[in-house]
Amino acid sequence: xxxxxxxxxxxxxxxxxxxxxxxxxxxxxxxxxxxxxxxxxxxxxxxxxxxxxxxxxxxxxxxxxxxxxxxxxxxxxxxxxxxxxxxxxxxxxxxxxxxxxxxxxxxxxxxxxxxxxxxxxxxxxxxxxxxxxxxxxxxxxxxxxxxxxxxxxxxxxxxxxxxxxxxxxxxxxxxxxxxxxxxxxxxxxxxxxxxxxxxxxxxxxxxxxxxxxxxxxxxxxxxxxxxxxxxxxxxxxxxxxxxxxxxxxxxxxxxxxxxxxxxxxxxxxxxxxxxxxxxxxxxxxxxxxxxxxxxxxxxxxxxxxxxxxxxxxxxxxxxxxxxxxxxxxxxxxxxxxxxxxxxxxxxxxxxxxxxxxxxxxxxxxxxxxxxxxxxxxxxxxxxxxxxxxxxxxxxxxxxxxxxxxxxxxxxxxxxxxxxxxxxxxxxxxxxxxxxxxxxxxxxxxxxxxxxxxxxxxxxxxxxxxxxxxxxxxxxxxxxxxxxxxxxxxxxxxxxxxxxxxxxxxxxxxxxxxxxxxxxxxxxxxxxxxxxxxxxxxxxxxxxxxxxxxxxxxxxxxxxxxxxxxxxxxxxxxxxxxxxxxxxxxxxxxxxxxxxxxxxxxxxxxxxxxxxxxxxxxxxxxxxxxxxxxxxxxxxxxxxxxxxxxxxxxxxxxxxxxxxxxxxxxxxxxxxx
Amino acid sequence: xxxxxxxxxxxxxxxxxxxxxxxxxxxxxxxxxxxxxxxxxxxxxxxxxxxxxxxxxxxxxxxxxxxxxxxxxxxxxxxxxxxxxxxxxxxxxxxxxxxxxxxxxxxxxxxxxxxxxxxxxxxxxxxxxxxxxxxxxxxxxxxxxxxxxxxxxxxxxxxxxxxxxxxxxxxxxx
Numbered sequence: 122x123x124x125x126x127x128x129x130x131x132x133x134x135x136x137x138x139x140x141x142x143x144x145x146x147x148x149x150x151x152x153x154x155x156x157x158x159x160x161x162x163x164x165x166x167x168x169x170x171x172x173x174x175x176x177x178x179x180x181x182x183x184x185x186x187x188x189x190x191x192x193x194x195x196x197x198x199x200x201x202x203x204x205x206x207x208x209x210x211x212x213x214x215x216x217x218x219x220x221x222x223x224x225x226x227x228x229x230x231x232x233x234x235x236x237x238x239x240x241x242x243x244x245x246x247x248x249x250x251x252x253x254x255x256x257x258x259x260x261x262x263x264x265x266x267x268x269x270x271x272x273x274x275x276x277x278x279x280x281x282x283x284x285x286x287x288x289x290x291x292x293x294x295x296x297x298x299x300x301x302x303x304x305x306x307x308x309x310x311x312x313x314x315x316x317x318x319x320x321x322x323x324x325x326x327x328x329x330x331x332x333x334x335x336x337x338x339x340x341x342x343x344x345x346x347x348x349x350x351x352x353x354x355x356x357x358x359x360x361x362x363x364x365x366x367x368x369x370x371x372x373x374x375x376x377x378x379x380x381x382x383x384x385x386x387x388x389x390x391x392x393x394x395x396x397x398x399x400x401x402x403x404x405x406x407x408x409x410x411x412x413x414x415x416x417x418x419x420x421x422x423x424x425x426x427x428x429x430x431x432x433x434x435x436x437x438x439x440x441x442x443x444x445x446x447x448x449x450x451x452x453x454x455x456x457x458x459x460x461x462x463x464x465x466x467x468x469x470x471x472x473x474x475x476x477x478x479x480x481x482x483x484x485x486x487x488x489x490x491x492x493x494x495x496x497x498x499x500x501x502x503x504x505x506x507x508x509x510x511x512x513x514x515x516x517x518x519x520x521x522x523x524x525x526x527x528x529x530x531x532x533x534x535x536x537x538x539x540x541x542x543x544x545x546x547x548x549x550x551x552x553x554x555x556x557x558x559x560x561x562x563x564x565x566x567x568x569x570x571x572x573x574x575x576x577x578x579x580x581x582x583x584x585x586x587x588x589x590x591x592x593x594x595x596x597x598x599x600x601x602x603x604x605x606x607x608x609x610x611x612x613x614x615x616x617x618x619x620x621x622x623x624x625x626x627x628x629x630x631x632x633x634x635x636x637x638x639x640x641x642x643x644x645x646x647x648x649x650x651x652x653x654x655x656x657x658x659x660x661x662x663x664x665x666x667x668x669x670x671x672x673x674x675x676x677x678x679x680x681x682x683x684x685x686x687x688x689x690x691x692x693x694x695x696x697x698x699x700x701x702x703x704x705x706x707x708x709x710x711x712x713x714x715x716x717x718x719x720x721x722x723x724x725x726x727x728x729x730x731x732x733x734x735x736x737x738x739x740x741x742x743x744x745x746x747x748x749x750x751x752x753x754x755x756x757x758x759x760x761x762x763x764x765x766x767x768x769x770x771x772x773x774x775x776x777x778x779x780x781x782x783x784x785x786x787x788x789x790x791x792x793x
Numbered sequence: 794x795x796x797x798x799x800x801x802x803x804x805x806x807x808x809x810x811x812x813x814x815x816x817x818x819x820x821x822x823x824x825x826x827x828x829x830x831x832x833x834x835x836x837x838x839x840x841x842x843x844x845x846x847x848x849x850x851x852x853x854x855x856x857x858x859x860x861x862x863x864x865x866x867x868x869x870x871x872x873x874x875x876x877x878x879x880x881x882x883x884x885x886x887x888x889x890x891x892x893x894x895x896x897x898x899x900x901x902x903x904x905x906x907x908x909x910x911x912x913x914x915x916x917x918x919x920x921x922x923x924x925x926x927x928x929x930x931x932x933x934x935x936x937x938x939x940x941x942x943x944x945x946x947x948x949x950x951x952x953x954x955x956x957x958x959x960x961x962x963x964x965x966x967x
């Protein structure tokens with residue numbers, strides 16, 4: 122079970138795009154850093170208890186590791202509990218996996234046993250479900266030519282049941298049982314190159330065969346690095362993950378705990394990524410890369426087959442730190458495709474009985490769907506900054522991107538072209554600009570001001586959707602000011618003002634439905650006083666105002682409204698505020714530090730929300746029943762009990778006009 | 794390695810010069826232009842969050858779960874299928890979403906909110922047309938999808954007694 126979880130998580134990670142965003146060198150094209158070595162003879166204990174509103178979560182773990190020159194031993198005790206009284210559910214997870222190894226056999230071989238007993242319990246009201254599994258068998262580890270290899274396998278058993286009324290020994294005998302065998306292997310290490318090549322390889326595979334199901338899962342990665350004599354570097358990487366077969370997991374169906382059989386599927390993701398990074402030339406460091414990724418998912422006789430492919434090219438450029446100004450930027454271009462083949466022709470007698478949106482044959486004889494789509498993304502970012510040695514300076518960021526998508530497939534019925542409904546062929550273009558200035562950089566007073574502008578265009582191509590085409594403008598200005606007003610007292614203020622304006626590209630299709638418009642002003646002042654070396658007092662005062670409404674431009678008036686206007690010709694566009702909200706908040710807190718071992722923080726926050734909506738009858742903004750106050754006293758404690766044992770606790774009690782609830786967190790972590 | 798300077802500079806010049814950041818020409822809207830019949834855009838009003846596109850496939854997360862008042866869970870595909878089905882059958886005559894708690898809150902990149910809804914829909918497939926009113930509240934959890942630069946609904950608990958118009962198994966009376 123643990124192997125499945127681990128491999129599945131890795132497979133999920135590798136299914137994500139593996140390259141960075143525009144302007145950044147792909148993080149996977151870097152030389153892996155070895156993990157920090159930890160003491161292999163230790164006992165780690167962790168307990169984390171959390172209550173928030175109506176959900177209690179507990180996580181307890183104990184890991185015992187013993188390692189000598191002649192043997193190794195690991196035993197884990199993991200327990201997780203989630204109790205949600207709102208939904209009346211209770212989930213529990215137990216894991217007692219471990220391993221023991223005898224070292225020092227000829228040829229550097231180590232051998233031993235591993236065991237992975239896992240139990241999952243899921244309860245809803247009086248209904249319960251459980252899934253228990255155990256795997257146990259021999260383990261062999263060796264490292265020919267310095268390449269670590271691990272082989273393991275053995276017997277596998279599983280018991281399942283659902284909607285149990287109670288768990289007892291007698292009923293456990295009635296569980297549906299399944300048994301079989303498993304085998305797995307691991308080759309290489311992600312942060313250790315091969316002894317004879319600048320190549321990092323790591324592969325992990327797991328297979329299981331049981332009476333009712335078979336499963337094969339694995340991941341593999343390889344990274345090649347070569348440094349040219351010129352100082353430039355070449356990177357190439359390959360990642361692959363595969364899941365084939367079926368498994369059962371504990372979930373809910375129709376509100377009851379049930380063991381759910383995942384249908385038999387074949388899912389694979391792989392990516393090829395290669396790049397070349399230059400050494401600094403004329404103060405500039407260039408880089409370029411290419412990536413191809415493919416993800417396929419197919420079910421045996423089920424709906425939902427899918428294949429996604431993507432090609433990406435990118436280029437990045439940044440300045441050497443010695444250069445006069447600092448620049449970093451780049452561009453990436455991705456073209457991608459999604460094929461949704463609901464069924465293969467052989468599975469559906471040619472597919473003639475399926476609707477055309479699920480099944481069509483194109484001119485080349487391929488199975489296609491109206492949902493098949495293709496797109497391309499391009500994004501470009503430039504960041505330019507200059508800061509002097511005293512801290513004064515400026516920074517400018519320009520970021521523009523475009524994502525275009527097309528659904529190219531269609532068919533013709535009685536002379537009418539039928540496309541995907543709704544047709545979502547579109548362009549989304551986002552253009553952001555931001556300027557930051559630091560005019561006052563001194564140690565006793567520092568000021569930062571910034572301005573931000575963003576223009577977002579949503580552009581549907583087909584006439585069925587193009588009435589929704591919009592342009593959104595977002596504006597923000599603001600700044601921060603930090604000052605030392607007395608020897609041990611600092612004051613900081615953060616201010617910002619936002620406005621969001623929307624315009625429809627075809628306003629004539631939105632008569633009577635003017636576009637949204639909103640504004641926001643916020644301020645946060647913090648006064649921090651270090652009264653003594655062990656006592657700190659803090660005051661936070663926040664004020665936020667925002668309103669929301671519509672921009673009643675003349676072009677959005679319907680004919681009846683225009684006729685009702687007293688002087689139609691003199692009509693002026695205006696911002697009609699629908700609701701206004703003020704939020705006032707004040708937080709007072711004190712922090713105490715005792716002997717650098719104990720930290721106590723206590724305080725109370727008060728918040729008042731004033732929400733008003735425009736009343737069409739009285740023509741006034743009347744207070745809504747959402748307005749009200751909230752008081753939250755808080756306290757937290759952190760205590761270093763010993764050199765290797767840390768205790769933390771925090772509690773927040775919130776009194777709301779509608780509700781009151783607890784937020785409690787207690788943890789104890791240690792290592793010996 | 795002289796080729797490195799061209800590898801970097803040429804795409805930049807190309808990107809700036811050939812209009813790749815310009816939108817394509819959109820067709821003039823037809824009278825049947827698809828709108829946002831359930832006004833999902835308005836559930837995020839005044840929150841600072843947004844849906845980049847009001848299209849269900851982009852609005853809902855891949856593993857979105859809909860939970861009805863009885864705790865029955867349904868997946869994203871069933872939820873979306875019902876939305877398309879009902880918006881084609883019903884004429885949505887009134888939609889309003891209003892706040893139902895003192896304050897929405899965000900934990901990490903998850904946004905929690907409660908909304909009251911009031912929806913009047915006319916079933917145009919029966920004679921005479923029949924009006925339905927759905928008036929209750931729902932809890933949402935949204936997460937930010939950085940890939941699409943949009944917020945996605947990934948959890949929706951409906952508190953309407955029975956089957957609301959959003960219920961994946963919603964069946965109108967005949």
